[in-house]
Amino acid sequence: MDQSKPSTPEEKEGVKKIHRKVFLILILMVLYLPVVVLTYILTHSNTVARIMAFIFFITLVCLGSSMALAKCPRCGTSLFFSSFPYCGIPLFYSFLTYKCKNCGLRI
Numbered sequence: 798m799d800q801s802k803p804s805t806p807e808e809k810e811g812v813k814k815i816h817r818k819v820f821l822i823l824i825l826m827v828l829y830l831p832v833v834v835l836t837y838i839l840t841h842s843n844t845v846a847r848i849m850a851f852i853f854f855i856t857l858v859c860l861g862s863s864m865a866l867a868k869c870p871r872c873g874t875s876l877f878f879s880s881f882p883y884c885g886i887p888l889f890y891s892f893l894t895y896k897c898k899n900c901g902l903r904i
Contacts, residue, residue: 802903811870815904818867822860829853872900 832853837846867876876897896903 808870808902812902812904815864815867815870815876818860818864822857822864825853825857825860829857869897869900869902871902872897874899876904 829850833846833850836849837843840846865877868874869876874897
């Protein structure tokens with residue numbers, strides 16, 4: 798059996814949750830500018846457009862934070878952070894990574 802594929806139902810469910818979060822982040826990033834501009838065009842108000850931008854920004858920060866702290870369903874280590882060899886400095890990996898940096902589970 799290929800070690801990189803999810804083998805248990807818990808691993809598959811964990812990978813699905815990660816996929817949903819990544820998809821939602823990407824959708825929010827794509828919709829951010831059009832929604833803010835459309836809000837401004839429809840309301841002719843900078844204040845309403847700024848409030849909409851702030852709401853989108855806070856939502857992206859919350860989702861991004863939850864993704865940054867996501868754990869691998871197989872080994873339980875962080876998916877997007879790792880330590881730099883020999884000095885312990887945390888390294889951030891892209892949200893678009895395709896596998897766990899520790900156990901190789903395909904995300």
